[in-house]
Amino acid sequence: MTTKPAIGFCGLGAMGFGMATHLVKSGYAVTGFDVWAPTLEKFAAAGGTPSTSLRASAQDKAFYVCMVATAKQAQDAIFGPDGILEGLPAGATLYLCSTVPSAYAAGVDKELGARGRGDVMFVDAPVSGGAVRAAEGTLSIMAGASEAAFEKGRWLLEEMAAPKKLFVVRGGVGAGSNMKMVHQVLAAVHILAVSEAFGFAARLGLNGGDVREAVVGGEAWSWMFENRSVRTLAEDYFPGASAVTIVLKDAGIITSMGRLLGFPLPLCSITEQVFFSGLDKGFGPNDDAGLVRLWTSEPVSSIQSTYSEDDKKAKLKLVTDLLTGIHLCAAAESLAFAKHVGIPLAQMYELVVEAAGGSAVFKDYATKMIPILEGNGTEDATIPEAYFDGLKKAVQEAQGLQCPLYLGNGALSLLLQTGKTLKLKSLLGLYSPV
C-alpha cells in the first residue's frame, strides 16, 4: 500500500468542514486552515491538523483544496501575502471548490502563469449537495481543468464525490464554474419557491406539515423543497444549515453574468431582489428557509387548518400548482442559459436530476426542452394546459388574499408571453432564439 498524500485545505465552513473531515476519515493527513478558531478546534478533534497560517497549511502539500466562500476570499487566500501560493510546492495541484464566476476561475489559472507558477495544476471544481453529502464524500462535483491537471488530480475529486457524481465538464478551467452557475439558477429559484409556497399556504390557512406531505414525492417536488422544508417546519433558521447570503452570492454571479452576456434571467433576477428584501429584514445570516418570514411570522407547522378534507385538498393543490409552474419556468431559464454559455445539456441533465437543483418537473420536461435547444426537438411539445391553469388559479387566489407571489407571477408572465399556444419552444425562445 502506498502512503496516502498529505492534503492542504482552507475554508472549514459547513461544506468545507464536511469535505475536509471526510478526507481525514478516509485516511488522509489533512492540514486545515480557517479564520475562525472554534472551527479549528473542532477540526483537530475530528483528527485533522489545524493551521493558523495559509502558507503553512500549503507547505509540502502536493494537493490543496480551497473551499472559501467567495472569489474575493479565494483571491486573498491563494495570492495574498503569506498565502497558499507561497507555501505550495512545485507541481502541486490546487482545487478551487468555491462557487465563483467562471471568469474568476479562468483568471486564477492565468494569474498562476503570470506569477511564474505555471507549474501549479489548477482545477476549477465547484460542488453541490449540502453539508451532509460533503461529510459523506458523496458530493456532486463539476470540474473543469486541463487534461494534465485531471490526470494528476482527478483521484481527489473522486474521493469527495459520489460514484458517478463527478462531472468533468468539457471546456477547461471555467467550465466547472459555468456548470455550477447554471445549476444554481435552479437552486436559487427553488429556494425562494419553498418560502413563497409555504408563505402562500400560511395565508391560505394550511398547516405546513400538510404542505410538505402534498409536495414531497409528487409533481411539485424539488430537492430544495424536500431539504429546506424540514427546517421550515422546525423553524431551524438560526443559523440553520445554509445562510441566505450564500445563495444570494450565487444568484449575484448568475445575474451579473446575464448582464455581461446580454442574457435575460427574469426569474433569477426576481429571486435576487426578494433575497435583498430578506437582507433588509436582517435575515441574511439565517437559513434561507427562514425567508418564509417575509410572508408570515407564525410558525407554519402550528397553523391549524379548518378546512374539510376536500377543501384542504383543493387549497393544497393551489400550492403545488404554484411550485410546479415555477419549477417549469426555472427549468427553461436554466437550460436556455446553459445552452448560451456552452454547457453540454445532456451532462447538465445528468447532474441536475440528482443534485440540489433537481425537481420532478425538471426531470420530465428537460428531456423535451433539451432537444429543442439543440435544434432537433419537436415543434409541438407544449406546456400542459393544467400547469398553466393551475398556476393562474394560484396567482388569482393569492391576489384575493393580497399575498405577494413574486415567482408565481414571474412564471405566469413568462407562460403568458408564450402566447396561447403554450409551446415549450416559445418559452425557451423568450431567452434566446431557438
Place this chain on the structure above:
Amino acid sequence: MTTKPAIGFCGLGAMGFGMATHLVKSGYAVTGFDVWAPTLEKFAAAGGTPSTSLRASAQDKAFYVCMVATAKQAQDAIFGPDGILEGLPAGATLYLCSTVPSAYAAGVDKELGARGRGDVMFVDAPVSGGAVRAAEGTLSIMAGASEAAFEKGRWLLEEMAAPKKLFVVRGGVGAGSNMKMVHQVLAAVHILAVSEAFGFAARLGLNGGDVREAVVGGEAWSWMFENRSVRTLAEDYFPGASAVTIVLKDAGIITSMGRLLGFPLPLCSITEQVFFSGLDKGFGPNDDAGLVRLWTSEPVSSIQSTYSEDDKKAKLKLVTDLLTGIHLCAAAESLAFAKHVGIPLAQMYELVVEAAGGSAVFKDYATKMIPILEGNGTEDATIPEAYFDGLKKAVQEAQGLQCPLYLGNGALSLLLQTGKTLKLKSLLGLYSPV
C-alpha cells in the same frame, strides 16, 4: 336662462368631494351621499345638500354621478335595497366614474335592462387627474356609452373635464373603463417607480431634493414623479392624498384582465406584488409615496450627500436612468395592452401625455411604438443604447448595494429579452405578435 338641472352624487372621497363641490360652485344643486358623516358635514358647508339615503339622493335627479371606490360598492349603491335605482326617475342619466373592470361596467348596463330600467342612460366614465383637478373641474375623463346617452349626458362630463380632456372612447359602455385600465398600467408602474428611485437614491447616499431636481423636467420625468415626490420629500403619507390601496385596486383590475385575456403584464404584476408587501408592512392606508419606506426608514430629504459635484451627478444619473428604463418598458406594456383590448392608440396617446400616466419617455417613444403596433411602423426603430446601458449600470450598482430594484430588474429582463438588437418591435413583440 334655463334652470340648471339638479344632480345626485354618491362617493364623496378625495376625488368625489372635489368633483361634487366643483359642480356646486358651478351653480348646480348637488345632493351628495356618503357613508362617512364628517364628509357630509363638509359637503354641506361647501354648499351641497347632504343626504344619508342613496335612494333619496337620487330622487328626481335626471343626472346622477356614482364615484364610489370599487365595483362592489357601485353594485350595492346602484342596485342594493334603497339604492340609487329605486330613487332614479325615468329617463335619468347615470354616470359611473369609479375605476372598475370594463366587464363590470358592461354588466351594469345589462342589469339595468334586465331589471326593466332600460330607460336609464348609462355612461361608463372613469376619470384621472387627482383631487386638485377634480375640484377645479379639469379632470381627464374617459367615457364610453351609447350615442343616445352621450347626446343627453355629455354636458355634465364637460363640466367636470378640462377643455379637450373629455375622451369619448369608441366601443360603447366598457370602452371608457378599458381606456382607464390601460392608462393605469402606466400610473401603477410609475407610482412604484417613484419609491424605487428614491429608495435606490437613499442607498446611494443621495439627498431626496437633489433627486427631484434631477428628475423633474428631464428625460426621467413622469407626472407621477413630479406629483408624488412632493409628498415623499415632506413624508406626507398619513394619509397623504392617495392611498396604496387605491392604486393597488387598479393594478388588480389590470392583472386580472391580463389573466382573463391571456395577456402578459410583467411590470404591472411585479408592481402589484410589491404593493402587497407594502400592505404587509401596514402601508395600505398611507399615501403611495410612502412605499419608499420599503427601502429606507430615513426621511430622504434629510440625507446629506457627501459626494463631490461630479460624483453626485454620476450617482444621480443612475437614478434617472433607472426611471427612464422603467418608463420605456411601461410605455410598451401599456400600449401593447391597449392594442390588445381594442383601444384607439392615437386617442390613448393624446390622453396619456397630459394625464397622470404621462412621462417624457412615453411622449417620445409612444409615437414610435404606435405605428409598429398598428402594422405600419419601421422595422428599425430601436431602444437607445444609452437607455439600455444606463439601466444595466443602475441595476449593477444596486446589486453591489444589495438594494432591491424590482421594477429596474423587471425592465432590464424585458430589454434583455429583446436580444441584442434592442428593437422596439422586439420589445412590443414580447407582449403579443407585432
